[in-house]
Amino acid sequence: MANFKTHLTFSSLLGVGYGSAAYFWYDVPLPSCILAGGLCGVAGMMPDVDSDAGVPLRESMAFAAAVVAMMFSDRLRRLGLSPELLVLSGAGVYLFIRFVVAGMLRRYTVHRGMFHSLPAAVIFSEIAFLLASGEDVRLRIYKAGAVGLGYLSHLLLDELFSIEWYRGRLRLKRSFGSAVKVFSQHFWPNLSTFAKLALFTYLVLKEPGWMREHYQERIEPSVRQIHQTAERLVDEVRR
Numbered sequence: 001m002a003n004f005k006t007h008l009t010f011s012s013l014l015g016v017g018y019g020s021a022a023y024f025w026y027d028v029p030l031p032s033c034i035l036a037g038g039l040c041g042v043a044g045m046m047p048d049v050d051s052d053a054g055v056p057l058r059e060s061m062a063f064a065a066a067v068v069a070m071m072f073s074d075r076l077r078r079l080g081l082s083p084e085l086l087v088l089s090g091a092g093v094y095l096f097i098r099f100v101v102a103g104m105l106r107r108y109t110v111h112r113g114m115f116h117s118l119p120a121a122v123i124f125s126e127i128a129f130l131l132a133s134g135e136d137v138r139l140r141i142y143k144a145g146a147v148g149l150g151y152l153s154h155l156l157l158d159e160l161f162s163i164e165w166y167r168g169r170l171r172l173k174r175s176f177g178s179a180v181k182v183f184s185q186h187f188w189p190n191l192s193t194f195a196k197l198a199l200f201t202y203l204v205l206k207e208p209g210w211m212r213e214h215y216q217e218r219i220e221p222s223v224r225q226i227h228q229t230a231e232r233l234v235d236e237v238r239r
Helices: 004-026 030-043 046-050 055-078 083-108 118-131 137-160 187-238
Strands: 163-166 169-172
Touching: 004 030, 004 137, 030 055, 030 118, 030 137, 046 055, 046 083, 046 137, 055 083, 055 118, 118 137, 118 187
Parallel strands: none
Antiparallel strands: 163 169
């Protein structure tokens, strides 16, 4: 099994390549490329949030809490919240993930469970899409793809490290097949995972339309009013 440092190094290198390719070949804005590269690196640790304790769980949840808090705050800012509420909400999200969610994961998950699965990789990518802000859906898909790539890199490394050279031939360890999977051997983890997958897939398909409606109803009139006020001030100054 690959260790924490190996996973982080590999996903970070993938993130550099992912961001660089988008910047040089597809003219994606540099800040988006840097963010996507960072998301890829962080996502390479995420499957190990089902570890009972130790460095993988602690560091994974610390990074996840910080990233989610920042992305969530930016989304709330675009919805028109005041600076004070942005600070409070960001701090609240960080503390909730860092301690409450981490405690629940430590208690109710098992290592190499459904967090080590292809549906989980899709779920985390969809969460990244929902957290990513902006009107350009393609950029949001790009950032979500970075999370999916980093997450999959962890699963693939775990499977590769389940193959060993033993007495002149390749041998599969007992852990082989426990990372890149679609189902587990237990009913309730499968039900919970696929229920979340269905929910987040629905939200991903519907959310861009909801945001456009919100912008047209609330944000756009405010922007128009600001422009009109600015024009009146300019006219008064000219007079």
